[in-house]
Amino acid sequence: MLDVIHLTRTFGQLTAVDDVTFTVPAGQMIGFVGGNGAGKTTTMRMIMGLLAPDSGQVNLNGRPITRSDRSRFGYMPEERGLYAKQPILSQLIYLAELKGMTRDSAAAEASGLMARFGLGDRLKDKLEKLSLGNQQRVQIAAAVMADPIGLILDEPFSGLDPKAVDEMAGLLAERASRGVPVLFSSHQLDLIDRLCDGLVILANGRVVAAGTKDDLESRGATKHRLVTDTDAGWVRDVPGLRVDAVDGGTALFEILVPGAGDDLLAQALQRGHVIEFTPVRPTLSEIYREVTA
Numbered sequence: 695m696l697d698v699i700h701l702t703r704t705f706g707q708l709t710a711v712d713d714v715t716f717t718v719p720a721g722q723m724i725g726f727v728g729g730n731g732a733g734k735t736t737t738m739r740m741i742m743g744l745l746a747p748d749s750g751q752v753n754l755n756g757r758p759i760t761r762s763d764r765s766r767f768g769y770m771p772e773e774r775g776l777y778a779k780q781p782i783l784s785q786l787i788y789l790a791e792l793k794g795m796t797r798d799s800a801a802a803e804a805s806g807l808m809a810r811f812g813l814g815d816r817l818k819d820k821l822e823k824l825s826l827g828n829q830q831r832v833q834i835a836a837a838v839m840a841d842p843i844g845l846i847l848d849e850p851f852s853g854l855d856p857k858a859v860d861e862m863a864g865l866l867a868e869r870a871s872r873g874v875p876v877l878f879s880s881h882q883l884d885l886i887d888r889l890c891d892g893l894v895i896l897a898n899g900r901v902v903a904a905g906t907k908d909d910l911e912s913r914g915a916t917k918h919r920l921v922t923d924t925d926a927g928w929v930r931d932v933p934g935l936r937v938d939a940v941d942g943g944t945a946l947f948e949i950l951v952p953g954a955g956d957d958l959l960a961q962a963l964q965r966g967h968v969i970e971f972t973p974v975r976p977t978l979s980e981i982y983r984e985v986t987a
């Protein structure tokens with residue numbers, strides 16, 4: 695389990711990361727989201743010890759993380775870590791050796807991963823000879839090699855095609871299933887929704903929401919949808935509701951006063967046929983927009 699505890703970092707007048715606290719449980723994939731400049735990269739750099747916090751700390755399994763712990767993490771930095779002009783295999787072996795692997799086992803793991811990505815015949819190529827998406831796969835391979843005890847990945851899926859996203863997500867999920875805490879940033883909320891056990895939303899350096907999607911949904915207003923076979927304009931006159939939209943026989947609204955939904959349903963049944971009356975789960979984009987507004 696990785697705990698980020700009250701981390702704060704300023705750059706001059708700017709508080710880039712402001713008292714940020716969250717947990718990445720062992721074996722879980724946590725999505726780290728927030729607009730440009732929200733503080734995600736700065737937080738990840740502090741987790742990896744590449745940037746000192748002004749205050750706060752990072753714990754691994756209940757005690758302060760050490761340099762030796764960090765050397766066993768897989769990290770994919772925003773600026774990417776591999777050299778464009780060096781051959782792929784030798785770089786992967788070198789990085790895995792730094793994490794304590796023997797040369798032979800590093801070569802075997804690197805070759806296996808490249809074969810899995812369909813790049814088995816490119817091992818001796820310089821990284822720059824690959825397409826950008828394939829370079830990104832190699833960067834992810836470098837992070838997941840050598841059995842890391844934690845994974846911190848800064849926008850690992852940016853620029854990948856849907857098939858590559860699925861492959862890389864599968865790889866990260868495999869590592870998570872070994873009990874590894876996985877934190878990755880992304881601007882792709884649909885991916886976060888699909889891949890993550892939970893998420894942390896940053897805005898202006900602060901955590902504005904964190905938890906599972908179900909947790910976040912239950913914090914927000916639950917909306918309901920009524921679909922009838924008659925015009926639903928009358929819903930606007932029912933007390934105790936906030937009506938978002940009416941379109942023909944369909945109305946979307948929030949129930950502000952307990953019982954107002956029952957009154958609405960009773961009226962709807964008197965007026966005609968009720969085709970649907972259901973709570974509407976907000977999308978992650980809607981939750982995101984609400985908490986970062």
Ligand SMILES: Nc1ncnc2c1ncn2[C@@H]1O[C@H](COP(=O)(O)OP(=O)(O)OP(=O)(O)O)[C@@H](O)[C@H]1O
Pocket residue numbers: 705708710728729730731732733734735736737
């Ligand atoms: N070394 C630095 N010196 C000065 N300001 C910095 C430095 N690093 C980051 N910042 C500022 O800190 C803020 C947070 O930046 P950070 O890169 O952490 O955001 P981010 O959430 O990763 O953004 P993005 O999604 O655009 O990558 C930004 O305003 C950025 O300009």
